[in-house]
Amino acid sequence: MVTTEFSPIADTTRRAEIVALLRRAILTGQLEPGQKLNELRISEQMRVSRAPLREAMRELVQEGILTSIPYAGTFVINVTAKDIHDAYSLNKVLDEFAIERTWELRDQRFFDELDGRHEAVKQATRDRDTTRQIETALQLHGLIHEWADNSVLLETWQRLTSRLQMYFALHQQARKEAVPAEDVHETYVALLKGDDMRAAQRHAREHIDHDFEELLAYARGLEKRSSKGA
Amino acid sequence: MVTTEFSPIADTTRRAEIVALLRRAILTGQLEPGQKLNELRISEQMRVSRAPLREAMRELVQEGILTSIPYAGTFVINVTAKDIHDAYSLNKVLDEFAIERTWELRDQRFFDELDGRHEAVKQATRDRDTTRQIETALQLHGLIHEWADNSVLLETWQRLTSRLQMYFALHQQARKEAVPAEDVHETYVALLKGDDMRAAQRHAREHIDHDFEELLAYARGLEKRSSKGA
DNA sequence: TCTTGTCAGATTGTCGACAATCTGATTGTC
DNA sequence: GACAATCAGATTGTCGACAATCTGACAAGA
Numbered sequence: 215m216v217t218t219e220f221s222p223i224a225d226t227t228r229r230a231e232i233v234a235l236l237r238r239a240i241l242t243g244q245l246e247p248g249q250k251l252n253e254l255r256i257s258e259q260m261r262v263s264r265a266p267l268r269e270a271m272r273e274l275v276q277e278g279i280l281t282s283i284p285y286a287g288t289f290v291i292n293v294t295a296k297d298i299h300d301a302y303s304l305n306k307v308l309d310e311f312a313i314e315r316t317w318e319l320r321d322q323r324f325f326d327e328l329d330g331r332h333e334a335v336k337q338a339t340r341d342r343d344t345t346r347q348i349e350t351a352l353q354l355h356g357l358i359h360e361w362a363d364n365s366v367l368l369e370t371w372q373r374l375t376s377r378l379q380m381y382f383a384l385h386q387q388a389r390k391e392a393v394p395a396e397d398v399h400e401t402y403v404a405l406l407k408g409d410d411m412r413a414a415q416r417h418a419r420e421h422i423d424h425d426f427e428e429l430l431a432y433a434r435g436l437e438k439r440s441s442k443g444a
Numbered sequence: 445m446v447t448t449e450f451s452p453i454a455d456t457t458r459r460a461e462i463v464a465l466l467r468r469a470i471l472t473g474q475l476e477p478g479q480k481l482n483e484l485r486i487s488e489q490m491r492v493s494r495a496p497l498r499e500a501m502r503e504l505v506q507e508g509i510l511t512s513i514p515y516a517g518t519f520v521i522n523v524t525a526k527d528i529h530d531a532y533s534l535n536k537v538l539d540e541f542a543i544e545r546t547w548e549l550r551d552q553r554f555f556d557e558l559d560g561r562h563e564a565v566k567q568a569t570r571d572r573d574t575t576r577q578i579e580t581a582l583q584l585h586g587l588i589h590e591w592a593d594n595s596v597l598l599e600t601w602q603r604l605t606s607r608l609q610m611y612f613a614l615h616q617q618a619r620k621e622a623v624p625a626e627d628v629h630e631t632y633v634a635l636l637k638g639d640d641m642r643a644a645q646r647h648a649r650e651h652i653d654h655d656f657e658e659l660l661a662y663a664r665g666l667e668k669r670s671s672k673g674a
Numbered sequence: 675t676c677t678t679g680t681c682a683g684a685t686t687g688t689c690g691a692c693a694a695t696c697t698g699a700t701t702g703t704c
Numbered sequence: 705g706a707c708a709a710t711c712a713g714a715t716t717g718t719c720g721a722c723a724a725t726c727t728g729a730c731a732a733g734a
Contacts, residue, residue, distance in 0.1 A: 269717095284457045494689085515715080702709080
C-alpha cells in the first residue's frame with residue numbers, strides 16, 4: 215500500500231492559464247483600473263483564440279476584479295475610496311471571526327506555518343521586492359482564514375484578498391518608494407501564538423486601521439485626479 | 445430639462461439569460477446536487493450554441509453553485525452538512541455586522557421596504573407557494589445587507605444567499621410538506637424597527653440557529669444516504 | 675449653430691466545426 | 705479468470721468566421 219500523498223495535478227486548460235495571467239496583471243497593477251480589455255488584441259498577444267479568453271474574463275468578472283458591459287467591453291474595476299473602506303471594514307469582521315475559529319485549532323503545524331510565512335515577508339522586505347512583499351504579507355494574514363476550517367469564510371476572504379492586493383499594489387506604485395522596511399508583523403505573530411484571543415483580535419483590528427488610513431488617503435487622491443480628468 | 449430617472453436597460457445577451465435560467469434551475473432544486481450538466485444537451489434544449497452556455501457556466505462556477513473539472517464536466521455542487529454549517533456560521537457574523545451598519549441609516553423608506561418584504565413573505569405563505577416563500581424570506585433577510593451601504597458586504601451576502609436558497613429548497617423538497625404556516629418573522633421585523641440594536645442582533649443570531657438545526661439534520665441525512673450509495 | 679440621420683469601422687456576441695481528452699467496453703494474452 | 709492494451713463513442717476544450725451592436729465622424733436640414 216502506497217501512502218504517499220499526491221496533490222491534484224495542475225489544470226492544463228488554456229483557460230486556467232489565461233485566468234492566472236490576467237489576474238496577475240491586474241493585481242500587480244500592470245493593467246490599470248478602468249482600462250478596457252480588447253479581446254482581439256489580447257488573444258493575439260497570447261496566441262489563443264477568443265473563446266477561452268472570454269471564458270477566463272467571465273471568471274474574473276465574477277471574482278470581482280473585472281466588470282463587463284454588454285457590447286461595450288470588459289474593464290478593470292475602478293477603485294474608489296468607498297470600495298477600499300467597504301473592503302476593509304468587512305475584513306475586520308472576518309478577521310475577528312477567523313481568529314475566534316482558529317484559536318482552538320492552533321497546533322505546532324500552525325505555529326510552524328505562521329513562522330514560515332512571517333519569514334517570507336521578512337525575506338521579501340530584505341530583497342526590496344515590493345510586489346512580493348504585498349503578496350507574502352497577505353498570505354501571512356490569510357493563515358487564520360485558512361486554518362479556521364470554514365470553506366465559505368476562506369472563499370470570501372480570497373475574494374477580498376484579490377482586491378486588497380490590487381489596492382496595495384496601486385498604492386505602492388503611486389508612491390514609488392519602498393514599503394516600510396521595518397517589520398510590522400512581529401506583534402501580530404506573537405499575539406497569535408499567545409493566550410489572549412481578545413488581544414489578538416484587537417490587534418488585528420488596529421493593525422488594519424493603520425494600513426487602511428494610508429490607503430484611503432491614496433484613494434482620495436485617485437478620485438480627485440479622475441474627477442479632474444472627467 | 446427632463447428630470448425623470450431611468451434605470452439601466454436590461455442586459456439582453458443570451459449569456460445573461462442562460463445564467464438566469466440555470467441559476468433558477470439550480471436554486472429551486474430542479475437540478476440536483478452532484479448532477480452533471482451536459483453542454484450539448486442543454487445547448488440544444490435552449491436552442492443556443494455552446495459558447496454562451498459555457499460562459500454562463502463559468503460565471504456560476506465562480507458564483508459557487510457549480511463546480512468544474514477540466515475535461516470531465518461541470519456539476520451542481522454537492523451539499524454537505526459542513527457546508528451548511530460553514531455558511532450559517534458566517535452568515536451570523538455578517539448579519540450582526542449588517543445590522544450594526546444599517547442601524548443609523550434606517551429611515552421611513554427602510555421601514556416601508558421592510559414591511560413590503562414582510563408582506564410578500566406572508567402572501568407566499570398564504571399561497572402555500574413554498575419556493576416563493578423561501579425566496580421572499582431571503583429577500584426580507586437581505587434588506588439589512590442592502591441597506592448597510594457596503595458593496596462588498598452586499599456582494600458577499602448575495603453569494604451566500606445562492607447557497608442558502610439551494611439548501612432550503614432541497615430541504616423543503618425532501619420533507620414534501622409546507623414550510624411553517626405561521627409567521628416566524630414578526631419579532632425580527634419588530635426588533636428592526638425598535639431601539640435596541642443588541643436585541644436585534646441577538647434575535648438574528650437565534651433565529652438563524654433555529655432554521656439551521658433543521659437544515660443540519662436534513663444534511664446529515666443526505667450524507668448518510670450518499671455514503672450508502674457510494 | 676445646433677440637432678438629427680446616416681454610415682463605416684471597430685468590437686463584442688454567437689455559431690458550427692474540429693481537436694484533445696476521458697470513459698468503458700472489447701479483445702488479446704498470460 | 706485476471707490483467708493490460710486498444711479502440712470507439714461521447715464529451716469537453718479550442719478555433720476561425722459570421723452576426724449583432726456600439727462608437728464616432730460626417731452630412732443634411734432647421
